[in-house]
Amino acid sequence: GNSVTQMEGPVTLSEEAFLTINCTYTATGYPSLFWYVQYPGEGLQLLLKATKADDKGSNKGFEATYRKETTSFHLEKGSVQVSDSAVYFCALINTGFQKLVFGTGTRLLVSP
Amino acid sequence: DSGVTQTPKHLITATGQRVTLRCSPRSGDLSVYWYQQSLDQGLQFLIQYYNGEERAKGNILERFSAQQFPDLHSELNLSSLELGDSALYFCASSRDRSSYEQYFGPGTRLTVT
Numbered sequence: 001g002n003s004v005t006q007m008e009g010p011v012t013l014s015e016e017a018f019l020t021i022n023c024t025y026t027a028t029g030y031p032s033l034f035w036y037v038q039y040p041g042e043g044l045q046l047l048l049k050a051t052k053a054d055d056k057g058s059n060k061g062f063e064a065t066y067r068k069e070t071t072s073f074h075l076e077k078g079s080v081q082v083s084d085s086a087v088y089f090c091a092l093i094n095t096g097f098q099k100l101v102f103g104t105g106t107r108l109l110v111s112p
Numbered sequence: 113d114s115g116v117t118q119t120p121k122h123l124i125t126a127t128g129q130r131v132t133l134r135c136s137p138r139s140g141d142l143s144v145y146w147y148q149q150s151l152d153q154g155l156q157f158l159i160q161y162y163n164g165e166e167r168a169k170g171n172i173l174e175r176f177s178a179q180q181f182p183d184l185h186s187e188l189n190l191s192s193l194e195l196g197d198s199a200l201y202f203c204a205s206s207r208d209r210s211s212y213e214q215y216f217g218p219g220t221r222l223t224v225t
Contacts (some may be wrong), residue, residue, distance in 0.1 A: 014151075032212045041201060043114065044216040051212065089155065093212050096189050099144070099157035100214060 002027045002088050006103035013018040013110050019077040021106045023064075023090035031092040033066055034100070035058075038087045045089070047075075069108065080110045115139065116217035118203050124223045130191040133220045137184055137198040138206030143167070145206070145214060146178055150199035161186055162208070193224045 007022040025031065032051045036044040039096060048057030053068035062077045090103040115138035125131055146158040148171075157170035162178035172178075175193075180186045184206050190197060200221050204214040 034212075036216075043116075043218040044204075045114065046213060047216065049213065098145070098160050098171055098206075100145075100147075100155075101157075102155040104154050 001054075001095050002031065002092060002097075002101045004092055004101055004103035006088075006090050007111050009087075009105070009107040011106060011108050013051045013080055013108070015082055015110055015112050017110075019075070019080045019084075019090055019108065021075040021108070023073045023075065024071050024105060025092050027072065027092055027094050029095045031094045033064070034091045034093070035062070035073070035075050036089040036091060036102075038089065038105070040086070044089065050067075080108070082110050082112055084108060085110045097104055113218065114215040115154060116203060116205050116215055118201075118217035118220050121218065122221050124225065125191055125193060126225055127195060129193050129224075130189065130219075130221065131193065132133070133188040133190070133203075133222075135186045135200055135203030135205075135217060137186070137203075138215055140207065141205035142184065142208055142216045143206045144180055144184070145204040146172075146186070147202040147204065147216075148199050149202060149219070150196075151190070153199075155202075158188070176191050190222070195224050198222055 030090040034049045048059040050057040050066035056065045087105045091100045117136045142163045158172040160168040177190045200219045204216045
């Protein structure tokens with residue numbers, strides 16, 4: 001079946017530190033991959049996506065590259081801000097299916 | 113703001129009761145999805161509607177049902193509520209049945225006491 005595995009949180013960083021949140025997936029076929037972010041008390045926002053191997057999704061300084069050989073889609077940001085504190089979800093949609101399959105989420109805490 | 117609206121924001125009810133959650137998709141979106149977010153199960157897909165018809169079903173209990181109306185808004189009905197149904201229920205919408213970008217509403221927090 002399809003599944004997504006994310007690193008356990010919380011991830012605690014100081015402002016301006018480098019961020020990596022690991023995500024690996026299991027899927028048949030060629031899924032599209034996503035990162036969603038959930039700020040406290042809010043719904044999920046689409047952060048970035050990649051639809052095929054070697055694609056790089058980017059938005060608001062965040063990046064992730066679709067690596068088929070390692071079945072990974074790690075989220076990175078060069079310099080985090082306090083306002084980036086949130087829960088980050090890695091997700092996939094497999095070809096022919098419309099449901100998003102989510103990882104368990106990783107909480108990021110950034111201190112000044 | 114994603115453009116997806118959900119009401120109510122919070123709902124507190126007792127076991128055995130029935131509730132209805134409402135969702136209005138983004139303007140122009142034809143597909144509506146329902147997801148449940150709970151501490152033990154994480155984020156799980158429940159059901160999808162496209163232009164009024166059921167398109168895909170996930171881990172939705174028989175006590176739960178949904179529909180999408182001609183104006184494209186959707187309702188999720190939860191009946192015979194149990195304590196374990198307490199969760200955040202999200203609605204998402206997308207442009208068509210094949211679109212991979214889903215936009216989420218703010219959610220309805222259901223508490224069953």
